[in-house]
Amino acid sequence: GIQVEQSPPDLILQEGANSTLRCNFSDSVNNLQWFHQNPWGQLINLFYIPSGTKQNGRLSATTVATERYSLLYISSSQTTDSGVYFCAVLSRDDKIIFGKGTRLHILP
């Protein structure tokens, strides 16, 4: 089946820094979504982005479907950005697959 790999697995940054999180997938997908899981466990929608680029405040995402990757950019990090970031894809055979996530720590 399709493989979804996220990198880096862990990232520690100072407040104010910028970061790029990556999601690679091994086959074509029908959609891709980025989530932030907060310390209480809730998954918060960031972007629904099967292709192209979207921006929402300090966050933006780009998916290049033909090259099978997506990037999540976080600018001017804040401590509230800490948590785990997941990408999830819908494979062409309708399987929903999550990556293992990137754990982000923003230090004050």
Add this chain to the structure above:
Amino acid sequence: DAMVIQNPRYQVTQFGKPVTLSCSQTLNHNVMYWYQQKSSQAPKLLFHYYDKDFNNEADTPDNFQSRRPNTSFCFLDIRSPGLGDAAMYLCATSRVTEGDEQYFGPGTRLTVT
């Protein structure tokens, strides 16, 4: 606000004692999902409903069952919880098809004693 609600937020049950987790939505979405997430792991899809059509993932244990009596509500029944079933259980919805954007509830953290 339209949302996905899960109750209870924390549930403690005894080994082997049946437990039911509930999920409701005010989004009027066609699709409802149940995920299991163990500590430091990614969410794993257990099953989903498209309207009343039930879709079980191949590796979901028989111990896990689900009911969707109407569009708004979906239940997860664990018939005989084992210690390995302790996890966060996440409910999600999507609007029309399985390919649409998913919206998650806050989750229920299950402890098995």
